[in-house]
Amino acid sequence: MKLAQEAIDKKGWLGAHRWLILRRISQLTVLVLFLSGPWFGLWLAKGNLASSVFLDVLPLTDPYVFLQTLAAGFLPASSALIGAGMVVAFYFLIGGRVYCAWVCPVNVITDLAAWARRRLGIKGGRVPDAHSRYWILGGSLLVAAWSGSLVWEWVNPVTIIQRSLIFGLGGSLTVVLAIFAYDFLVASRGWCGHLCPQGALYGLLGDVALWRVSAARRAQCNDCMDCFTVCPEPQVIRPALKKAGQESPLILDRNCTACGRCIDVCGKQVFTFTHRFDQRSDS
Amino acid sequence: MISNPRPESAKKAAVSPAPGRRKFLNGIAAAAGTGCLLNLAALMLARPAAANPPQALRPPGALDEPGFLAACLRCGLCVRGCPYNTLKLAPFGGAAVAGTPVFTARDVPCEMCEDIPCVKACPSGALKHELKDIGEARMGLAVLSDHETCLNFLGLRCDVCYRVCPVIDKAMTLESMHNPRSDRHAMLLPTVHSAYCTGCGKCEKSCVLPVAAIKVMPIKLVQGQLPAHYRKGWEEKEKHGSSLIGDQVQMPVRGMEDKAFGDSRLNDTGKVGSAPGGLNSGWKP
Ligand code: SF4
Ligand code: SF4
Ligand code: SF4
Ligand code: SF4
Ligand code: SF4
Numbered sequence: 257m258k259l260a261q262e263a264i265d266k267k268g269w270l271g272a273h274r275w276l277i278l279r280r281i282s283q284l285t286v287l288v289l290f291l292s293g294p295w296f297g298l299w300l301a302k303g304n305l306a307s308s309v310f311l312d313v314l315p316l317t318d319p320y321v322f323l324q325t326l327a328a329g330f331l332p333a334s335s336a337l338i339g340a341g342m343v344v345a346f347y348f349l350i351g352g353r354v355y356c357a358w359v360c361p362v363n364v365i366t367d368l369a370a371w372a373r374r375r376l377g378i379k380g381g382r383v384p385d386a387h388s389r390y391w392i393l394g395g396s397l398l399v400a401a402w403s404g405s406l407v408w409e410w411v412n413p414v415t416i417i418q419r420s421l422i423f424g425l426g427g428s429l430t431v432v433l434a435i436f437a438y439d440f441l442v443a444s445r446g447w448c449g450h451l452c453p454q455g456a457l458y459g460l461l462g463d464v465a466l467w468r469v470s471a472a473r474r475a476q477c478n479d480c481m482d483c484f485t486v487c488p489e490p491q492v493i494r495p496a497l498k499k500a501g502q503e504s505p506l507i508l509d510r511n512c513t514a515c516g517r518c519i520d521v522c523g524k525q526v527f528t529f530t531h532r533f534d535q536r537s538d539s
Numbered sequence: 540m541i542s543n544p545r546p547e548s549a550k551k552a553a554v555s556p557a558p559g560r561r562k563f564l565n566g567i568a569a570a571a572g573t574g575c576l577l578n579l580a581a582l583m584l585a586r587p588a589a590a591n592p593p594q595a596l597r598p599p600g601a602l603d604e605p606g607f608l609a610a611c612l613r614c615g616l617c618v619r620g621c622p623y624n625t626l627k628l629a630p631f632g633g634a635a636v637a638g639t640p641v642f643t644a645r646d647v648p649c650e651m652c653e654d655i656p657c658v659k660a661c662p663s664g665a666l667k668h669e670l671k672d673i674g675e676a677r678m679g680l681a682v683l684s685d686h687e688t689c690l691n692f693l694g695l696r697c698d699v700c701y702r703v704c705p706v707i708d709k710a711m712t713l714e715s716m717h718n719p720r721s722d723r724h725a726m727l728l729p730t731v732h733s734a735y736c737t738g739c740g741k742c743e744k745s746c747v748l749p750v751a752a753i754k755v756m757p758i759k760l761v762q763g764q765l766p767a768h769y770r771k772g773w774e775e776k777e778k779h780g781s782s783l784i785g786d787q788v789q790m791p792v793r794g795m796e797d798k799a800f801g802d803s804r805l806n807d808t809g810k811v812g813s814a815p816g817g818l819n820s821g822w823k824p
Contacts, residue, residue: 293619306638307614307662315662321612325663328609333664336612384573385566391574399578403585405608408578409638410585415613416631419638423615427632451573 259374260482262523275516282358290422304422305359306415307339315339319347319461320393320454321415324408327400344461352462356448356455357488357515361418365432366448367488369439374485383443384450386491393453413447414454445488449511459510466532467514469507471497475539476524483518483527493518497526505537506530592634593756595641596738598626599649599676600658600666604759610665613638620660623650642678644740644755649678651705651739674706679738679755680762681711681731689752694718694726700742700753701729710735711742729753733762 263272270277290308293299302309307317317332317339325332332340347355356363372378396408409415413431420428439446448455471477474497483497484490492509494500502508519527591604598617601607617640618626625647629635640657642649651673658666670676681700683689690697691713704711713727729742731753740755776782 299619302619302660303614303616303662307612307616309616309660309662317612317614317662325610325612330606330609330663332610332612333662333668335662336664339662385570387566387570388573391570392577393574395574395578396581399582400609403582404605405585406611406613407581407585409613410636411577411581415638419613419615419628420631423618423628425628425630427630427637431631451577 259485260521260523262480263482263521266523272520275520279358279515280364283361283364286359287361287418287421294424304415305418307336314342316343318415318454319344320457321406321409323397323457324400324406327397328404328406329401347458347461347465349466350462351465351467351512351514352458352460353455353511353513354462354465354467355458357513360414360455361421362414362435362452363448363513365417365436366439366445369436370445370488372440373444378440381442381444381446383446386450388450389453389456392451393456396453408453412454414452449488463510464532468530468532468534469496469512469514469516469518469527470530470534470537471505471507471526472528472530472534472536473524473526473538474498474505477526478524480523482521482523486517486521488513488515488517499539504535506532506535591636591641591757593760594643594645594754595629595635596644596649596679596740596755596757598640598642598657598666599651599655599673599678599737600661600668600670601678602665602667604757607639607665608636610663611639612663612665614662615640616660616662617657617666620656622652622656623647625649626657642740644679644743645751646744648740648744648755649676649737650741651676651737674735674737676737676739677758679740680733680758681736681738681740681742681753681755682761683729683731683753685752688748688750689729690747691727691729692752694721694724696727697747698727698729699745699747703741703745705739705741706735706737710737733758 260272266272267274286305289301289310290304293302300311302312305318306321307315309315315335315338317336319340322332322336322340325336399407413435416428416431417435419425420431435447439448443450471493477497483493487493489509489511492507492512495502495509496505496507514529516527516529519529597604597607598621602610613628615628615638618628625642626640627642629637629639629641631637635641653673655670655673655676658668658670661668683692686692698713701707701711701713710732712730712732714730715725715727718724718726731742738755738758742753743751743755746753
């Protein structure tokens, strides 16, 4: 059967793409907040995702970029400090990799690559170890400390791409294509799922966050495997769905991006968004 | 001689970790390898790129370059803060460090806003918030780089760079000099004074030539430095009120008796005092 066919039959196409659509709207909204200024003169957010000011009052700073400047031996001024605090607090509470699914524009590219891969039935490739991201994260901080400079920011596709989108800079199409090509041809879910140190840091930040997906009706699961197919971090599902090493129905792995695709595609309504303390389950 | 390999491999298996653990260790090694590799690649890219092109100037109040590259978040809030669209974030793959703010004087110079909104907007302090007086900004230093094309050096009165300078008569003066070509005119040479030049780039922007004869570049690139032990005699003398080593003995210049002191330039007649251009200037060591 086609992917998510049962879900589409039961909930309709919109229902089976609900969270996907909401996520795209969210990602787009973030960009529009920054672009309404240069486009229409309506300044809602200034700067970019590395550091910004909302409505001229609320500072926000990306914790990864912030950490790199710290590692490089510079203590940023209070506004960046407060900004980083805000962002850390938000993702600490809500869910670290919520950033990945709901904010980061690169996610659109890697989702597209994964979709294309699935559609064309491309299998195999060379997938790096999923712990690579932590090594890249640590390495980038070491290199920053050693060189006294934000070395990773020379190549960080996340900041390069969102910066180019917001400031209309050229030259980043190569980065977009490289990420797409890598995920499409070399490694399934390669970038976001295995390498990106930014996502890794957000994951670490949100290790105990509140917003969770629960496989609350896991007894209904008919092993269609659709959730595993669409999940950008498929390893996170098993413990909750199959009680592999845990009793709780909650997907507690820090790398669940709270994208809600598993909720969308499941024809048996197994998954649902809930909070960390909701242990209800039908098995 | 090829012996039976089995005992060998059996021995190996005995000392090497169990398959599960080996897989785990291999995983760590691969992950660490990937981590190192990508960061080294970044480092290799970053090193040669760390030098901005000479025409890329930093916003007012920027920390010196190494400090700036540690501090700047590449957020572009300074760019958004600038009302004149002076600042740009360097694009990826360009010559300047990607994502950091630069401006090119010849395109859009800095207008030296009194309230310095770019500095105020910077969340990190890569642009020093202590900078309150834009006159103290040092974005670069203007250099009259081409004496052959500068119209004032040709003896004409262009003066445009001088007139537009926001720090006129301090950062830039016109120094008058005898024009040896016409022999009867003055040349008014635009002269930049580093003690006051903010590097705003207005002079370069407004140079009337198709290619500017005056350019603003990072101070590191253009400014010379005297050895630390050098003292300028005339300054010391002024400070002290009189010569520090007493009055000088006047030495006759052999073969030049009755002629100008210390000046071997002579007019056609060879007569003392009749040469134009201030011979016999009275110069003494
Ligand atoms: S893993 Fe990295 S690139 Fe992917 S969505 Fe998260 S932050 Fe963006
Ligand atoms: S478990 Fe569900 S919500 Fe979490 S990343 Fe996978 S598909 Fe998305
Ligand atoms: S001082 Fe004014 S013109 Fe100059 S860079 Fe700053 S904001 Fe722009
Ligand atoms: S505002 Fe400051 S941190 Fe942001 S790009 Fe400009 S100099 Fe860098
Ligand atoms: S850059 Fe040119 S215009 Fe600006 S202060 Fe210096 S000499 Fe004057």
